Amino acid sequence: xxxxxxxxxxxxxxxxxxxxxxxxxxxxxxxxxxxxxxxxxxxxxxxxxxxxxxxxxxxxxxxxxxxxxxxxxxxxxxxxxxxxxxxxxxxxxxxxxxxxxxxxxxxxxxxxxxxxxxxxxxxxxxxxxxxxxxxxxxxxxxxxxxxxxxxxxxxxxxxxxxxxxxxxxxxxxxxxxxxxxxxxxxxxxxxxxxxxxxxxxxxxxxxxxxxxxxxxxxxxxxxxxxxxxxxxxxxxxxxxxxxxxxxxxxxxxxxxxxxxxxxxxxxxxxxxxxxxxxxxxxxxxxxxxxxxxxxxxxxxxxxxxxxxxxxxxxxxxxxxxxxxxxxxxxxxxxxxxxxxxxxxxxxxxxxxxxxxxxxxxxxxxxxxxxxxxxxxxxxxxxxxxxxxxxxxxxxxxxxxxxx
Numbered sequence: 001x002x003x004x005x006x007x008x009x010x011x012x013x014x015x016x017x018x019x020x021x022x023x024x025x026x027x028x029x030x031x032x033x034x035x036x037x038x039x040x041x042x043x044x045x046x047x048x049x050x051x052x053x054x055x056x057x058x059x060x061x062x063x064x065x066x067x068x069x070x071x072x073x074x075x076x077x078x079x080x081x082x083x084x085x086x087x088x089x090x091x092x093x094x095x096x097x098x099x100x101x102x103x104x105x106x107x108x109x110x111x112x113x114x115x116x117x118x119x120x121x122x123x124x125x126x127x128x129x130x131x132x133x134x135x136x137x138x139x140x141x142x143x144x145x146x147x148x149x150x151x152x153x154x155x156x157x158x159x160x161x162x163x164x165x166x167x168x169x170x171x172x173x174x175x176x177x178x179x180x181x182x183x184x185x186x187x188x189x190x191x192x193x194x195x196x197x198x199x200x201x202x203x204x205x206x207x208x209x210x211x212x213x214x215x216x217x218x219x220x221x222x223x224x225x226x227x228x229x230x231x232x233x234x235x236x237x238x239x240x241x242x243x244x245x246x247x248x249x250x251x252x253x254x255x256x257x258x259x260x261x262x263x264x265x266x267x268x269x270x271x272x273x274x275x276x277x278x279x280x281x282x283x284x285x286x287x288x289x290x291x292x293x294x295x296x297x298x299x300x301x302x303x304x305x306x307x308x309x310x311x312x313x314x315x316x317x318x319x320x321x322x323x324x325x326x327x328x329x330x331x332x333x334x335x336x337x338x339x340x341x342x343x344x345x346x347x348x349x350x351x352x353x354x355x356x357x358x359x360x361x362x363x364x365x366x367x368x369x370x371x372x373x374x375x376x377x378x379x380x381x382x383x384x385x386x387x388x389x390x391x392x393x394x395x396x397x398x399x400x401x402x403x
Contacts, residue, residue: 001101001396002035004119008068008083008109010040011055015256015280017225017311018106018131024197024385025104026058032389037100039087039115041065050090063090068109069256077150081157084114092118100124102396105165108134110154113161120164125396128165129192132230132308133178134158140303141229162186167395174307174332190395195388196314198380209252209292213276218250219362221324222293224286225312227257232301235326235348237266240275242355249362251275252293254286286315294368295361296321296375302348304328309336317342317379322371324361326354336382342375 005026009019026036042051042062051062065086066079099122105112106129116126135154139146162168162183169192170176179189210216227233233253240251251274253263260279267275281289290296296316300308307330316323323343327333337343344357361368 002098003029003037003102003104004100004124005036005038006103006105006112006115007038007040008080008106008112010038010060011283015283015286017315020283021195021311021314021385022106023055023058024195025388027056027197028385028389030057035059037061039063039091041068041083041086049086050094061091061094063087073258080109080111083109083111084118087112087115088118095119095122102127102392104129104392105161106131107161108132110134110157110161113157113164116161117164120166126165126167127392127395128161128168130168130170130179131194131311133175133182136182137230137304141301142303143229159183169391169395171309172307172332174330178307190391192388192391193383194309194311194314195383195385196318196379198318198384198386209289213250213252215250215252217248219248219295219368220293221249221251221295221297221358221361222289222316222321223251223253223255223297223299223312224289224315225255225298225310227253227255227260227263229258230301230304230308231257231259232299232348233259233263234266235299235301235354236297237263237270237272237275238351239326239354239358240272241270242351243274243358244272246274246359246362249274249358251297252278252289254278254281254289256280287319290315290319290321293321295358296323296343298323298325298327300325300327300331300348302328304331307331307333309333313337314379314383317375317383320372320376322361322368322375324354324358326350336378340374340378341371342378343371 005022007022009016011019011023029036038060040062042064044066046064049064053060063086068076068079100119103116103119103124104127105116120126135151138144144151168189170179173191176191243249264277267277298310323337325345326348329347334345337345346353
């Protein structure tokens with residue numbers, strides 16, 4: 001098949017987890033004999049509307065587009081709204097000559113719906129990989145009101161994205177129930193877990209994190225990824241504050257997002273000498289850092305209604321890290337990780353439990369090693385890219401037969 005992947009960020013420039021996920025997805029599809037094209041925003045400074053390049057055999061179409069990160073919320077909304085139009089203008093002549101059989105559309109962003117509709121008109125089966133319910137989560141966080149004009153504006157594009165999709169794939173069974181409760185008119189909704197390439201990592205170049213920050217002999221709790229409202233970074237900072245008297249532990253936070261400055265200021269104001277905050281690094285540097293740390297750390301806001309399985313966990317698992325987490329009530333990531341003996345995850349707001357779990361990792365080397373091995377085994381069982389491709393292609397076969 002001729003397959004197109006729609007994603008708002010891609011390698012090698014991107015540091016986003018979903019960019020690596022779609023890179024792995026593309027390679028798996030190519031390995032099965034399919035022709036794959038990735039369509040993704042390029043730079044506003046590029047001279048042509050479309051630049052075509054190649055990465056490890058993956059054909060990438062980068063359309064001219066304004067930035068959607070680090071530009072403020074209003075400008076980001078405007079620039080994301082224009083994604084489909086700018087992509088259409090850049091690729092239409094090529095697609096008319098040779099259409100696609102399958103379109104795999106990643107959300108967020110919600111604004112690829114019009115482009116997916118155009119590709120569907122030319123014969124593509126639209127498969128939507130839905131990883132969060134936007135704008136619902138920003139409503140849950142109190143950032144916008146549910147009946148506001150901006151919420152209605154976002155809802156329009158959200159619903160259009162679902163409407164043009166032949167299959168919508170959420171990331172957990174709990175989210176499947178939430179989706180059916182919220183959007184009863186959409187019937188072909190499936191569960192597609194996040195995925196990663198499953199292989200034991202080769203020895204990497206030492207990132208020098210321990211030497212650079214004088215962390216030799218310490219148990220490093222590592223958080224890597226988005227630093228924003230949805231992650232409730234104050235939850236992690238409260239934990240770090242309680243650990244100030246415990247000199248054996250250190251917290252390393254690496255990423256980008258709307259709350260990076262707030263987190264930086266809080267670290268200074270609370271005098272968290274046990275916490276280091278760094279901006280995003282390249283995928284290779286990120287992987288190297290993972291091989292130097294001891295525990296993978298994550299947090300989700302207690303206000304979330306949806307039940308996300310953060311993509312960062314796959315990176316932790318791939319490096320055989322035990323996982324420490326604190327999430328919203330009812331999130332099935334608790335059951336997945338705890339029952340798989342891959343980590344210790346509690347409900348956000350139960351700070352004593354979060355602290356006790358962290359202490360267990362600090363004082364028990366055997367526990368860290370045991371759960372780290374189980375973490376990698378869980379990745380192999382439930383989150384392989386091969387299983388994800390099987391699920392996607394099965395749905396395409398069923399959908400085309402039904403038509």
